[in-house]
Amino acid sequence: MVHDGALPRDLHALAARSLSVSLGFGSPNAARRCITIPAMGQFLDNVPFSGIIRIRDMMYSVADPFRLDQGDVSFDAPDTVKSAMRRAIDENRTHYLQTTGVPRLLELLAEKMRRQNGMPIGSPDELMVTTGGIHALYIVCQALLEPGDEVILPDPAWPPAVSNVLAAQGAVVTCPLHERLGWRYDLDELESKITPRTRAIYVNSPHNPTGGVLTRADVERIAEIVRERNLWLISDEAYEDVIFDGGEHVSPASLPGMYERTIPVYTFSKSHAMTGLRLGYVAAKDPKVRERMKKVLFLSASNVASVVQFGAIGALEGSQEFTATFREELRARRDLFYDGIGRQAAGVLSGTPRAARSTPS
Numbered sequence: 001m002v003h004d005g006a007l008p009r010d011l012h013a014l015a016a017r018s019l020s021v022s023l024g025f026g027s028p029n030a031a032r033r034c035i036t037i038p039a040m041g042q043f044l045d046n047v048p049f050s051g052i053i054r055i056r057d058m059m060y061s062v063a064d065p066f067r068l069d070q071g072d073v074s075f076d077a078p079d080t081v082k083s084a085m086r087r088a089i090d091e092n093r094t095h096y097l098q099t100t101g102v103p104r105l106l107e108l109l110a111e112k113m114r115r116q117n118g119m120p121i122g123s124p125d126e127l128m129v130t131t132g133g134i135h136a137l138y139i140v141c142q143a144l145l146e147p148g149d150e151v152i153l154p155d156p157a158w159p160p161a162v163s164n165v166l167a168a169q170g171a172v173v174t175c176p177l178h179e180r181l182g183w184r185y186d187l188d189e190l191e192s193k194i195t196p197r198t199r200a201i202y203v204n205s206p207h208n209p210t211g212g213v214l215t216r217a218d219v220e221r222i223a224e225i226v227r228e229r230n231l232w233l234i235s236d237e238a239y240e241d242v243i244f245d246g247g248e249h250v251s252p253a254s255l256p257g258m259y260e261r262t263i264p265v266y267t268f269s270k271s272h273a274m275t276g277l278r279l280g281y282v283a284a285k286d287p288k289v290r291e292r293m294k295k296v297l298f299l300s301a302s303n304v305a306s307v308v309q310f311g312a313i314g315a316l317e318g319s320q321e322f323t324a325t326f327r328e329e330l331r332a333r334r335d336l337f338y339d340g341i342g343r344q345a346a347g348v349l350s351g352t353p354r355a356a357r358s359t360p361s
């Protein structure tokens with residue numbers, strides 16, 4: 001029987017009472033009584049599971065599905081990843097590893113974040129690898145939020161971003177992305193969502209599901225807001241490579257004074273077509289926040305799968321040409337899609353491709 005009252009104040013006393021009941025002590029009728037187990041973790045009942053993932057799970061029971069289910073590219077992981085993984089298996093690199101990641105991998109990632117994202121990473125110790133970007137977000141939310149802390153998320157949003165805030169017992173406050181602005185914020189509106197309970201703003205650019213990209217001016221204004229209001233910025237940059245038409249991806253942590261208060265989140269799922277291999281990474285300058293994140297990482301995964309980490313080293317040490325190939329293929333598919341929509345469903349569906357521009361059009 002599940003008891004759905006308030007949480008017990010004295011868990012030890014309750015455990016002792018439950019034990020005495022189960023052992024038949026306490027009263028003559030004890031053996032016939034059922035044990036009351038307090039309902040812990042009830043808040044999880046209000047954390048939505050992903051609709052997309054429900055469909056994905058169903059899809060595996062269909063013989064030859066035509067897949068329209070999720071952001072899993074049809075490319076395969078580059079050969080550099082596969083051969084490094086094969087080598088790691090042959091060399092029996094199948095044992096426990098450092099909690100936050102293999103040092104060589106963290107070194108390569110720190111270099112990438114300095115060079116490509118323009119972040120002032122001090123040392124690879126500021127990074128940790130995770131079991132995909134979703135795990136990174138889980139860890140960040142658990143480490144940053146107290147129950148009831150508000151996080152401002154875009155509407156629409158990638159659903160697990162919302163669920164991860166709820167799973168950390170945070171409160172979700174949404175701010176619309178506007179189609180008329182190329183699926184970007186009205187930044188005055190974003191600022192108006194801040195309350196004394198706001199702990200963080202979560203931004204995701206390039207954005208899933210709309211494809212909207214924040215401009216440099218947007219990121220500068222968001223940075224100003226975050227600094228002035230003393231907030232954290234969670235920057236989900238899963239799609240950093242999917243920028244078309246000469247657009248620019250701006251990592252907020254590259255702006256002055258922002259690395260200290262930004263937790264940037266990345267994933268190999270999209271950049272290296274490694275969705276099933278599960279590898280993400282995240283940086284945190286603040287040692288206290290980092291220590292909390294490390295605990296959650298350890299408790300939820302111990303360490304990221306060894307062979308996958310060696311695969312990522314292979315990816316980063318090898319040629320990065322596939323990024324441009326992936327991007328070009330995705331751009332061609334986007335153009336085909338818009339062309340088809342324009343010709344076959346004119347007046348039913350609308351929309352035009354947009355690049356990130358410094359001023360909205």
Ligand SMILES: Cc1ncc(COP(=O)(O)O)c(C=O)c1O
Nearest residue numbers: 071132133134158208238267269
């Ligand atoms: C916006 C966004 N962030 C993060 C992720 C995390 O991906 P993964 O957990 O596969 O690394 C995804 C995946 O679809 C995403 O769309």
